[in-house]
Amino acid sequence: xxxxxxxxxxxxxxxxxxxxxxxxxxxxxxxxxxxxxxxxxxxxxxxxxxxxxxxxxxxxxxxxxxxxxxxxxxxxxxxxxxxxxxxxxxxxxxxxxxxxxxxxxxxxxxxxxxxxxxxxxxxxxxxxxxxxxxxxxxxxxxxxxxxxxxxxxxxxxxxxxxxxxxxxxxxxxxxxxxxxxxxxxxxxxxxxxxxxxxxxxxxxxxxxxxxxxxxxxxxxxxxxxxxxxxxxxxxxxxxxxxxxxxxxxxxxxxxxxxxxxxxxxxxxxxxxxxxxxxxxxxxxxxxxxxxxxxxxxxxxxxxxxxxxxxxxxxxxxxxxxxxxxxxxxxxxxxxxxxxxxxxxxxxxxxxxxxxxxxxxxxxxxxxxxxxxxxxxxxxxxxxxxxxxxxxxxxxxxxxxxxxxxxxxxxxxxxxxxxxxxxxxxxxxxxxxxxxxxxxxxxxxxxxxxxxxxxxxxxxxxxxxxxxxxxxxxxxxxxxxxxxxxxxxxxxxxxxxxxxxxxxxxxxxxxxxxxxxx
Amino acid sequence: xxxxxxxxxxxxxxxxxxxxxxxxxxxxxxxxxxxxxxxxxxxxxxxxxxxxxxxxxxxxxxxxxxxxxxxxxxxxxxxxxxxxxxxxxxxxxxxxxxxxxxxxxxxxxxxxxxxxxxxxxxxxxxxxxxxxxxxxxxxxxxxxxxxxxxxxxxxxxxxxxxxxxxxxxxxxxxxxxxxxxxxxxxxxxxxxxxxxxxxxxxxxxxxxxxxxxxxxxxxxxxxxxxxxxxxxxxxxxxxxxxxxxxxxxxxxxxxxxxxxxxxxxxxxxxxxxxxxxxxxxxxxxxxxxxxxxxxxxxxxxxxxxxxxxxxxxxxxxxxxxxxxxxxxxxxxxxxxxxxxxxxxxxxxxxxxxxxxxxxxxxxxxxxxxxxxxxxxxxxxxxxxxxxxxxxxxxxxxxxxxxxxxxxxxxxxxxx
Numbered sequence: 001x002x003x004x005x006x007x008x009x010x011x012x013x014x015x016x017x018x019x020x021x022x023x024x025x026x027x028x029x030x031x032x033x034x035x036x037x038x039x040x041x042x043x044x045x046x047x048x049x050x051x052x053x054x055x056x057x058x059x060x061x062x063x064x065x066x067x068x069x070x071x072x073x074x075x076x077x078x079x080x081x082x083x084x085x086x087x088x089x090x091x092x093x094x095x096x097x098x099x100x101x102x103x104x105x106x107x108x109x110x111x112x113x114x115x116x117x118x119x120x121x122x123x124x125x126x127x128x129x130x131x132x133x134x135x136x137x138x139x140x141x142x143x144x145x146x147x148x149x150x151x152x153x154x155x156x157x158x159x160x161x162x163x164x165x166x167x168x169x170x171x172x173x174x175x176x177x178x179x180x181x182x183x184x185x186x187x188x189x190x191x192x193x194x195x196x197x198x199x200x201x202x203x204x205x206x207x208x209x210x211x212x213x214x215x216x217x218x219x220x221x222x223x224x225x226x227x228x229x230x231x232x233x234x235x236x237x238x239x240x241x242x243x244x245x246x247x248x249x250x251x252x253x254x255x256x257x258x259x260x261x262x263x264x265x266x267x268x269x270x271x272x273x274x275x276x277x278x279x280x281x282x283x284x285x286x287x288x289x290x291x292x293x294x295x296x297x298x299x300x301x302x303x304x305x306x307x308x309x310x311x312x313x314x315x316x317x318x319x320x321x322x323x324x325x326x327x328x329x330x331x332x333x334x335x336x337x338x339x340x341x342x343x344x345x346x347x348x349x350x351x352x353x354x355x356x357x358x359x360x361x362x363x364x365x366x367x368x369x370x371x372x373x374x375x376x377x378x379x380x381x382x383x384x385x386x387x388x389x390x391x392x393x394x395x396x397x398x399x400x401x402x403x404x405x406x407x408x409x410x411x412x413x414x415x416x417x418x419x420x421x422x423x424x425x426x427x428x429x430x431x432x433x434x435x436x437x438x439x440x441x442x443x444x445x446x447x448x449x450x451x452x453x454x455x456x457x458x459x460x461x462x463x464x465x466x467x468x469x470x471x472x473x474x475x476x477x478x479x480x481x482x483x484x485x486x487x488x489x490x491x492x493x494x495x496x497x498x499x500x501x502x503x504x505x506x507x508x509x510x511x512x513x514x515x516x517x
Numbered sequence: 518x519x520x521x522x523x524x525x526x527x528x529x530x531x532x533x534x535x536x537x538x539x540x541x542x543x544x545x546x547x548x549x550x551x552x553x554x555x556x557x558x559x560x561x562x563x564x565x566x567x568x569x570x571x572x573x574x575x576x577x578x579x580x581x582x583x584x585x586x587x588x589x590x591x592x593x594x595x596x597x598x599x600x601x602x603x604x605x606x607x608x609x610x611x612x613x614x615x616x617x618x619x620x621x622x623x624x625x626x627x628x629x630x631x632x633x634x635x636x637x638x639x640x641x642x643x644x645x646x647x648x649x650x651x652x653x654x655x656x657x658x659x660x661x662x663x664x665x666x667x668x669x670x671x672x673x674x675x676x677x678x679x680x681x682x683x684x685x686x687x688x689x690x691x692x693x694x695x696x697x698x699x700x701x702x703x704x705x706x707x708x709x710x711x712x713x714x715x716x717x718x719x720x721x722x723x724x725x726x727x728x729x730x731x732x733x734x735x736x737x738x739x740x741x742x743x744x745x746x747x748x749x750x751x752x753x754x755x756x757x758x759x760x761x762x763x764x765x766x767x768x769x770x771x772x773x774x775x776x777x778x779x780x781x782x783x784x785x786x787x788x789x790x791x792x793x794x795x796x797x798x799x800x801x802x803x804x805x806x807x808x809x810x811x812x813x814x815x816x817x818x819x820x821x822x823x824x825x826x827x828x829x830x831x832x833x834x835x836x837x838x839x840x841x842x843x844x845x846x847x848x849x850x851x852x853x854x855x856x857x858x859x860x861x862x863x864x865x866x867x868x869x870x871x872x873x874x875x876x877x878x879x880x881x882x883x884x885x886x887x888x889x890x891x892x893x894x895x896x897x898x899x900x901x902x903x904x905x906x907x908x909x910x911x912x913x914x915x916x917x918x919x920x921x922x923x924x925x926x927x928x929x930x931x932x
Contacts, residue, residue: 110876111869112883135564139621155620175548176558180620215617221523222618225530226579227569230779230792236572240565251567259570266780274786275598333706342693343763345709370767371713411766413809 002027005037006090009164009188012082019094020068029098034090070100074108080123083130085163092119129162130169136245137173137184140213155182158209158248166191170198185209216250223251229262230269324439325354328432332405338428340406340421345370350401350436357515359399359442360384361433363451363484367416370407375400380486384448387485387501391508399440403455404429426455437477445477446511449484468507470514478514482507520604526614528604532584532595533630535781536687537744537774539565541576541625541660544682544739548658555656556620559682563660564625577628577662578618582606582643586632590689590700591787592749592778595632599783605634611647612655619659626660626682627651633666633702641669641677648680660739668707671714678718678736683771686711687744691760695750699787712768715741719769740771747801748793749778753824758804758815765809775801800826807832810864811857834860837897844897845905848879861893 002025004018015034022032078093086092095115100107110116139155146152155177166189173184174193183192185204192199237255246252329349335341348365351374368378376384388395404425409416421429433455437445447453453461456479457471463483471479483504491497520528542563549556565574583605584595594601615627629647633640644663651657663681665674678684686708690696693705715737722736743764745757761773777798778789804826807813811833818832819825820839827835837844837860846855848870856867869887873879880902885891896905 106876109872112873112877112879112886114886117886131562131564135566137622141621157622172558172560175550175560177556177620177622178549179552179554179556213621215621218523218526218614219618219621219623221527222530222578223567223569223575225527226534226575228534228571228573228779231571231573231777231795233572233795234570237568237570240572240574241568249567255570262570269780269782269784270792272783274784274788275600343767345713345767346706367767371717373710373713409766411762414765414769416766 002032004032004034004090006034007037009036010083010167011036012079015082015090015093016078019097022094023097023101024068029091029095032091032094034094068101070097071106071108074100077108077119077123079168080126081119083126083164083168084122086122089122092122126163126165130165132245133159133161133165133169134172136241136249138248138250139182140210141215142210152181155180156209157182157184158204158206159184159186160244160248161186164188167200170200174198213250220251220254224254224258227258229258229265232259232262232266234259323354325350325436328435328439332432335405335429335432337431338406338425340404340408340425343409343411344406346373347405348373348375348402348407349405349432350399351375352399352401352440353397354399354440356397356399356440357443358393358397358446358511359401359437359440359444360446360448361452361456362400362402362448363486364402364404364421365407366418366486367407367409375402379489380484383485383488387505387508390505391512393508393512399436399442401433401436403433403452405432421451423454426451430455430458441475441477443477444511444514445473445479446508447479447481449482449487452484453481468503468510480507480511480514482511522610522614525604525606525610526580528602529581529584529606530579532581532601532632533579533628535594535776535779536579536628536630536664537573537776538662538685538742538772539574539576539579539628540662540683540739540742540772542739543771544660552656555658556616557626557658559625559658559660566623566625576625577660578615578624578626579628580606580611580614580630582611582629582631582640582647583634584632585634587635588633588700588702590703591785592689592699592746592781594781594783596785598785601783608643608646608650612650615651615659616655616657619657624659626657626662628662628664630664631666637666637669638673641666641673645673645677645680648677652680662739665711665715667704667711669711674711674714675718675734675736678715678722679734681737683739683742684715684737685742685744686715688760688764689744689746690750691745691752691757692750695752699750709767712741712743712764712770716768741768742770742772742774744774744776747775747777747798749788753819754797754801754804754821754826755815755819755824757801758808758819761805762808762815773805775805794828796828797826800828800832804832812854813858831860833858845899846897847899848884849874849900859894859897861890861897 002022004015004022006014006018018034074096078096081089081093092115096107096119099115107113108116111120137157137159139157142154142156143151144154166184166186170184170191170193173182173191177193179195181193181195183190185206185208188203190201190204192201241249246255329347332347332349335347341347348369350359352359362376362380365375366378366380369375369381375381385395388398404421406429407416408419408421408425410419411417445456447456447461450461450463453463453466456473461481463481467481467483469480471481473479483500485504488497488500488504491500540563541559542561544559544561546560548558548560563576565576567575569575581595583603584601585603585605586593586595586597589597593599611627611629615624618624619626627647629644631640631644634643644666648661648663651661660683661681662683662685663677665677665684665686667686674684688705688708689700689703696703696705718736719740721733722738724733726732745760747757757775764770764773775798777793777795779792804813804818807818808815813832813836817836820835821827826832829835830838837858843855843858846859848856853867853871856862856870857864862870866887866889870879870884873883873887877883878901881891881895881900882902884894884898884900895903898905
């Protein structure tokens with residue numbers, strides 16, 4: 001039998017040195033006896049969180065220095081478990097070390113092994129206690145004169161941890177309250193932060209903590225007011241804040257009365273006569289309170305409105321003096337012609353000068369456009385900008401818009417996946433595009449992709465067959481079909497990307513030539 | 518009679534308690550080591566400093582700056598037409614309470630909201646001023662959650678994001694019709710646009726920049742969240758969950774909070790007479806979790822004919838009972854996605870099972886040691902020492918319905 005006497009309850013270095021020596025000497029766990037023989041004043045002398053050299057360490061320094069490794073996760077587990085208020089923990093941990101160095105190298109990963117499981121359970125209990133200490137320590141403020149006789153604040157707390165967690169947990173409080181002077185007193189150990197260093201001292205007595213604090217009254221009032229008596233759920237409170245913590249929590253004094261009064265307060269609320277709402281519109285939903293723009297209200301039940309024969313000329317004429325496009329954009333903001341408005345953030349209307357000679361039509365706003373509220377600002381928009389520039393066109397002179405003005409998508413976790421608009425949605429939105437064309441009267445409409453071409457030409461279009469050649473539109477307008485920039489972004493191979501990008505720029509150059517010529 | 522600080526605190530905490538969020542987690546790490554002044558730290562994990570008898574965590578000082586409000590939202594205790602007592606904190610009073618409670622280790626920080634006074638911009642400016650004063654003048658490094666006001670000036674939102682860890686804006690009701698009926702001054706479009714702006718700010722702040730480049734401005738590192746009230750209007754669970762999955766996808770929300778409509782003093786006659794069952798709220802949280810971490814879709818969960826979640830069973834058990842062909846699964850062979858669908862196996866347990874499986878063939882007693890409730894999982898799993906009896910799942914169904922679940926459908930009265 002080998003006796004190991006550790007310096008104190010959380011003497012990890014002492015335990016580690018001893019375990020190392022025992023394993024090297026071939027002492028099986030059942031022949032090792034661990035105990036703690038802490039002189040009461042050990043910590044008072046220590047002056048910092050470093051333990052004094054333990055008796056176990058000094059005896060056979062030579063063997064202790066020999067190469068000896070156990071997996072990092074086992075060391076971390078041991079550092080936590082050693083804080084458990086469980087006399088068997090030292091030998092339990094030595095047992096894990098013994099088996100690990102005797103061939104079960106990955107023992108610590110076998111969470112279903114009874115000994116590993118026991119250690120994990122202890123570690124969980126320590127972690128929970130550590131967390132509860134961070135939560136339930138309550139400081140009281142004491143004002144004391146400093147060396148010069150000036151009043152300074154010191155914060156003092158009394159706490160009763162379940163495990164030996166004060167030493168390891170002190171650093172948390174120091175990180176948080178580094179600029180304060182504080183003491184946390186517990187039955188087995190005290191910690192003092194002077195503002196510059198940590199001092200550990202023996203356990204203390206609750207009477208060393210001042211009685212009351214001016215702010216506790218406020219905290220109790222807050223605790224009572226934030227409680228909702230209509231949702232009384234005492235068991236949920238008890239499982240997270242067991243009664244053993246109550247005596248050191250100033251707010252806990254209010255609990256019995258809050259519970260007793262809850263039913264009465266709830267009944268009073270339910271029995272009180274209801275107040276009529278201020279607003280006459282309640283509770284029936286309003287029929288509609290705006291002009292019916294492009295069938296805006298008709299679509300609000302989720303059913304697409306039938307295509308309206310008359311575009312909203314009347315609305316636009318009301319806005320005398322205001323630019324026609326701005327009025328259109330305002331009207332489109334409330335569009336309900338198809339159900340796409342509902343999950344979307346906002347209508348993304350076209351953008352550019354009313355005098356633009358070139359209009360570019362895309363498919364629909366994407367994720368970024370939907371958030372920002374402007375067309376072509378996302379990745380496809382950036383690619384378009386680059387290509388436009390390369391083709392010698394100034395984007396500021398182009399009116400840029402989309403065939404469909406709301407983002408159509410499928411939610412996928414934390415993202416939205418683009419969904420192609422169908423014909424109903426393209427048709428529902430085509431009135432707005434027609435109005436934009438009427439307002440801008442461009443000489444050339446560049447259609448980016450099949451959806452845009454479908455919307456402008458009013459028929460299904462195969463890009464490959466119709467791109468890169470001028471198409472006569474009504475009036476004096478010409479049309480030109482090319483790909484959508486997002487098509488270029490989706491191409492997987494670099495060569496194809498380069499080739500298609502060049503073709504896209506060539507189309508845009510052709511567009512410029514059509515205007516110049 | 519003028520209210521003293523204690524009176525104001527009572528009124529303005531009471532006014533804030535219908536907001537369920539109290540999270541203080543997930544922000545950047547900071548502490549006060551080596552600092553000359555200021556106080557506080559955040560280390561990723563949130564801390565609940567107390568629990569109220571309603572079982573809710575108290576992590577933050579959750580108050581309104583004022584409960585005066587121009588709006589008249591039917592479900593809200595602070596609506597303009599309510600006869601509730603009104604109060605208003607000064608900026609310095611909120612700062613004093615926050616620092617005082619924080620130094621006593623009562624809270625992780627502040628969750629500040631406000632009734633709309635004068636104008637959205639004015640209100641937002643007041644709320645932001647509290648956060649600015651805490652951060653700049655007092656070096657406060659604790660957690661700050663600010664409620665933002667829909668359609669407030671983007672510049673104010675930008676400043677709020679600089680001081681706050683989390684920003685939030687409540688959608689309150691799941692559809693536009695409901696919002697128009699119950700909160701006539703609120704505008705769904707304005708709420709969505711603000712959420713969109715917040716996501717852009719949050720994303721921009723997370724962008725990695727090359728060394729030497731100016732980093733983007735700090736913006737709400739703990740993200741944004743929202744809350745929806747359940748049971749004040751006739752919306753179904755299905756429409757609520759559809760809304761949630763849209764919001765998670767569109768704005769990258771950290772959380773959607775569900776708050777069962779509960780009676781308020783001086784209630785509006787536009788509201789239902791009875792409170793919504795807390796169990797419905799609980800089921801929505803479970804379903805929300807299933808959507809985000811367990812790979813379920815809304816259509817797999819809200820399967821009741823009326824468009825709601827089953828109250829009798831939790832959503833996962835309801836799905837398992839409706840899909841018997843999927844089970845039993847072999848605990849030693851099934852992949853992660855499949856195991857996540859076993860009632861009684863949570864994300865952590867599944868990961869522990871996968872880890873332990875590399876070392877041994879798992880038997881039922883191994884599962885017990887992994888803290889798995891054998892009673893719950895046994896109808897759905899095969900192990901070397903276990904095969905479920907035919908109809909074991911159906912037995913579970915009837916036993917649970919009879920014994921445990923049914924009485925909890927209504928709120929228990931303890932006294």
